[in-house]
Amino acid sequence: MSRIIAYLNSAGGVGRTTSALSMAVAFSEYGKRVLIVDCDPQGALTFTLGKENSRRTVFDIYSGRSRALGMIHQTAERVDLIPSSSKLYGLARIKDENLLFDALSTFEYDIVILDSGSGFSELNRTVFAAADEIIIPTRLDLLSVRGALQIAEASKGYRGRITAVLPTMMDPRSKVGNEMMAELKVKFGKAVIDPGITKSPLFLEATIAGQSLLNFKKGSELAGRYREITYDFL
Numbered sequence: 600m601s602r603i604i605a606y607l608n609s610a611g612g613v614g615r616t617t618s619a620l621s622m623a624v625a626f627s628e629y630g631k632r633v634l635i636v637d638c639d640p641q642g643a644l645t646f647t648l649g650k651e652n653s654r655r656t657v658f659d660i661y662s663g664r665s666r667a668l669g670m671i672h673q674t675a676e677r678v679d680l681i682p683s684s685s686k687l688y689g690l691a692r693i694k695d696e697n698l699l700f701d702a703l704s705t706f707e708y709d710i711v712i713l714d715s716g717s718g719f720s721e722l723n724r725t726v727f728a729a730a731d732e733i734i735i736p737t738r739l740d741l742l743s744v745r746g747a748l749q750i751a752e753a754s755k756g757y758r759g760r761i762t763a764v765l766p767t768m769m770d771p772r773s774k775v776g777n778e779m780m781a782e783l784k785v786k787f788g789k790a791v792i793d794p795g796i797t798k799s800p801l802f803l804e805a806t807i808a809g810q811s812l813l814n815f816k817k818g819s820e821l822a823g824r825y826r827e828i829t830y831d832f833l
């Protein structure tokens with residue numbers, strides 16, 4: 600049985616995909632067998648890893664073909680990927696909230712990382728239902744923190760526990776940022792990772808290169824920070 604870690608925040612653009620990929624690669628560097636499942640119809644992670652327009656995707660799981668061959672793709676980042684598909688946008692109602700969990704339970708990985716889109720779509724409910732652990736990446740602004748709190752509230756209906764709140768795109772000189780950090784600590788206590796990930800143009804450059812930061816700039820301070828954070832999850 601794999602350990603299933605979901606990256607969730609109902610607000611968009613908070614560093615979910617970046618953190619999911621970076622930590623997936625870090626887990627793999629530590630010797631874990633890692634599968635990423637891209638559950639965001641927008642498929643940013645799938646695009647970054649060069650697997651857009653794959654024929655077999657996570658859509659197979661949602662359309663009841665969870666044993667479809669060829670759904671798992673190997674990537675240059677030494678993590679496996681079940682790519683997203685824009686067909687997910689056209690998905691009719693998902694009748695069984697546990698459908699993703701059931702499909703994942705047949706796979707043999709140490710760690711399964713779930714990237715998700717923003718909001719509280721039916722798709723995201725299957726992500727909640729599948730997760731053993733929830734990591735909430737968040738920017739240190741009001742709407743992102745609000746999104747984090749909404750995830751905390753919604754998670755109460757599910758089995759998965761919030762194991763970390765990960766501040767991203769931090770600017771240590773920002774007054775609002777520091778206030779938001781304090782606010783997060785009041786709400787989430789020790790689960791807040793401090794320091795989180797500071798803001799850096801390297802992430803944009805890595806995306807353009809189609810790589811995680813951990814491969815794009817292996818020796819960078821931020822790649823190292825993602826490794827340290829991941830180490831605490833081993």
Ligand SMILES: Nc1ncnc2c1ncn2[C@@H]1O[C@H](COP(=O)(O)OP(=O)(O)OP(=O)(O)O)[C@@H](O)[C@H]1O
Nearest residue numbers: 611612613614615616617768796797798799802803
């Ligand atoms: N620490 C950082 N510093 C600067 N830019 C970052 C950082 N982390 C992520 N980014 C960039 O910010 C943008 C949003 O990050 P990301 O895609 O990881 O967030 P998301 O929550 O997955 O967004 P979406 O709602 O689009 O799924 C991306 O362009 C990413 O490269």
Ligand SMILES: [Mg+2]
Nearest residue numbers: 615616639643
């Ligand atoms: Mg994303």
